[in-house]
Amino acid sequence: MTERTTPTFTQRIGYICGRTLPPSMSDWVRDDLTGPGATRRYLTRFLLPIVPVLCIFLLVPGPKWVGLGMMALLYLPLVYFTIALLYVYRRHRLIKHGLDPELADSDARARNESDRLDYERRHGR
Template identity: 75%
Template sequence: MTERTSPTFRQRIGYICGATLPAAMSDWVRNDLIGPGAVRRYLMRFLIPVIPVLCLFLLIPGPKWMGVAMMALLYLPLIYFTLALMYVYRRHRLIKHGLDPTLAESGVNQQRAEAERQAYEHRHGRA
């Protein structure tokens, strides 16, 4: 019997909630944290689940703009801190799964370096 290289539904839910996956799934974890679409997945995991809870503010009696304003008062800082702590979160998850924490940094630096290289080539007519 071969070991799974991707998590089951139950393992994914546990992983999203902070559980550690088996070592056989480290490639999947690495791809999830620093692969293509990692930022989108990270933001979705933190920002979407809070929306139903924030919608409870719409049930408060009064004008609807008041409920929306209260939601925004909580949601906007959540977006800011979620973005600000993305590197810290990735690094923590990599360490927790026994992977090299510098991978979190290298993914960001590689993307930045690639964008700078493309901008340079475009500015100087090499693209």
């Protein structure tokens, strides 16, 4: 029997909660953390599950804006810090799965390389 290269449902839930997947799924992990849509998946995994919990503030007596304001006071910093820690999270997960942490910013390095080559082409260096 060959080893799985993609996680099962329970493995995926464990992965989302922070567990490490087997080495046979390293390509899947790399694509999940650095491939197309990685930032969208990261933000979805961190920001959506908290919304139902924050909806409890809508049960506070009084005008609805009070509950919405309390939700915003908690949710906006969460969004800010989730975005700010994206790079740190990616590096941590790559290291945890035994992958090269330099993959965390491979898209930025590719953009910089493209800009450098364009500059050299235009200015003859």
